Amino acid sequence: xxxxxxxxxxxxxxxxxxxxxxxxxxxxxxxxxxxxxxxxxxxxxxxxxxxxxxxxxxxxxxxxxxxxxxxxxxxxxxxxxxxxxxxxxxxxxxxxxxxxxxxxxxxxxxxxxxxxxxxxxxxxxxxxxxxxxxxxxxxxxxxxxxxxxxxxxxxxxxxxxxxxxxxxxxxxxxxxxxxxxxxxxxxxxxxxxxxxxxxxxxxxxxxxxxxxxxxxxxxxxxxxxxxxxxxxxxxxxxxxxxxxxxxxxxxxxxxxxxxxxxxxxxxxxxxxxxxxxxxxxxxxxxxxxxxxxxxxxxxxxxxxxxxxxxxxxxxxxxxxxxxxxxxx
Ligand code: NDP
Numbered sequence: 001x002x003x004x005x006x007x008x009x010x011x012x013x014x015x016x017x018x019x020x021x022x023x024x025x026x027x028x029x030x031x032x033x034x035x036x037x038x039x040x041x042x043x044x045x046x047x048x049x050x051x052x053x054x055x056x057x058x059x060x061x062x063x064x065x066x067x068x069x070x071x072x073x074x075x076x077x078x079x080x081x082x083x084x085x086x087x088x089x090x091x092x093x094x095x096x097x098x099x100x101x102x103x104x105x106x107x108x109x110x111x112x113x114x115x116x117x118x119x120x121x122x123x124x125x126x127x128x129x130x131x132x133x134x135x136x137x138x139x140x141x142x143x144x145x146x147x148x149x150x151x152x153x154x155x156x157x158x159x160x161x162x163x164x165x166x167x168x169x170x171x172x173x174x175x176x177x178x179x180x181x182x183x184x185x186x187x188x189x190x191x192x193x194x195x196x197x198x199x200x201x202x203x204x205x206x207x208x209x210x211x212x213x214x215x216x217x218x219x220x221x222x223x224x225x226x227x228x229x230x231x232x233x234x235x236x237x238x239x240x241x242x243x244x245x246x247x248x249x250x251x252x253x254x255x256x257x258x259x260x261x262x263x264x265x266x267x268x269x270x271x272x273x274x275x276x277x278x279x280x281x282x283x284x285x286x287x288x289x290x291x292x293x294x295x296x297x298x299x300x301x302x303x304x305x306x307x308x309x310x311x312x313x314x315x316x317x318x319x320x321x322x323x324x325x326x327x328x
Contacts, residue, residue: 001025005327006102007307009049009062016052016060018308023063029098031106032077035086037070038121040100041128042302042310042323043161044247049094050311058096064307065100066093066272067129068327069121077109085115087124087283089132090272101307103327113279116287125324126299127286130161133271135282135289137162137220137242138169140267144218144240148174151217151236155179156204157247158195159186162222164321167193168294169286170220178216180204180227186320193294204230205248210257218242225249232258232266244269247317298322 006023009016028034049056049064057064072084080086091111093099098106115124141153153170157163158179171177171194179195180203181187187198201223208229214236221228222245231241232254243266258264274282298321302310306325313319 004103005304006063007050007065007304009057009060009064011060016057018050018052018064020305020308023102025104027061028104028106031108032075033072033080033109033112034074034104034106035068035070035088036073037068037100037102037105037327039070039125040065040068040325040327041125041130042307042314042319042325043067043129044245044314046094046307047311047314050308051315053315056095062094063098063100063102064094065102066090066095067125068100068105069115069124070105071121073104075109080109080112085121086112087115088112089129089279090274092272101304101325101327110276113276113283116284119283119287122324123292123295126295126322127165127290128161128322129271130322131165131286131290132279132282133244133269134162134165134169134220135286136271136274136278137166137244137269138173139278139282139285140242140269141218141220141240144265144267146218146240148176150239152176152178152196152215154216154219154231155195156201156219156227156231157181157222157245158190158198159183159320160222160247160317161319161322162220162245164193164298165290166220167195168291168298169289171195172289172291182317189320192297201227206230208233208254210255211261221245223248225251226253228252229254232264235262235264237262238264240265240267242267242269299324301326
């Protein structure tokens with residue numbers, strides 16, 4: 001057995017350290033499929049893990065990285081054979097199971113999704129967990145019964161990863177997208193993704209009233225805190241907000257008024273332990289409902305050696321769209 005390149009996180013006296021180093025293949029954890037990882041990506045959670053800003057990593061040593069796309073190298077799982085193209089998101093990778101910033105990953109075959117036709121391994125990671133979470137949010141709004149005729153959809157953190165993909169998908173589906181951003185300089189970028197309106201996130205950042213003027217039928221919120229509270233208070237009767245993120249905070253200083261007086265629903269979105277059938281649905285919908293040209297416009301590429309620096313940038317809210325990480 002040999003070694004392979006990986007971003008390794010170790011426990012230190014104070015916090016953790018992260019470094020690009022050689023990892024021993026014999027240290028890979030249990031799993032019935034070994035994958036040659038071709039691409040990974042940088043998500044907000046990866047930023048937290050590589051900088052040690054939050055206790056994302058719960059096993060040491062750890063290989064960081066919560067998602068990958070690649071080719072099956074070896075499998076004893078009945079569903080997978082050598083050469084299959086796969087994508088894997090979450091399931092504790094980079095947290096409790098050795099993760100994706102590595103030339104090799106060994107995982108459970110039950111965690112893998114076959115790459116849909118028409119999506120390359122690079123495109124799958126340009127979408128990444130952020131984009132797949134955006135699609136889970138769209139699916140939740142649809143399940144609630146929303147259609148483009150229901151009214152506008154607000155997307156918060158719109159210039160970020162989840163927000164960019166949500167804006168692109170929703171506009172392709174025919175929704176009137178209201179993109180909320182702290183970077184009004186990115187208004188042209190957001191309109192290019194299909195946003196019909198761009199609003200300053202400051203409008204949604206202050207303390208929320210129990211109920212405010214009804215502005216949208218639904219929303220995709222990657223921000224949390226007072227922003228989510230304002231979204232709820234401004235949602236039309238019978239509408240719904242898909243809550244998937246906490247870029248501004250984990251709290252929710254809201255009231256029950258939107259729920260009991262307007263029948264508004266708060267839809268929780270979790271990508272990590274999401275059941276496999278829902279994942280397959282999300283990836284197949286991404287293949288059909290995300291414009292490849294727009295995906296390419298929102299993506300930029302870095303190498304494994306740039307991940308740790310980029311991790312600090314994403315936490316500072318300075319990353320626009322999606323970053324793909326070239327592994328092989
Ligand atoms: P990004 O950093 O790419 O995007 C987050 C965006 O939020 C920023 O670009 C910025 O958008 C906005 N933002 C940042 N800080 C603040 C702030 N203080 N107040 C208001 N807005 C802010 O991250 P991702 O898109 O990858 O992830 C977004 C969130 O979703 C994260 O909290 C992440 O943990 C969560 N997430 C959850 C998942 C789940 O399973 N539920 C899966 C994936 C992500 P702008 O500049 O446009 O204002």
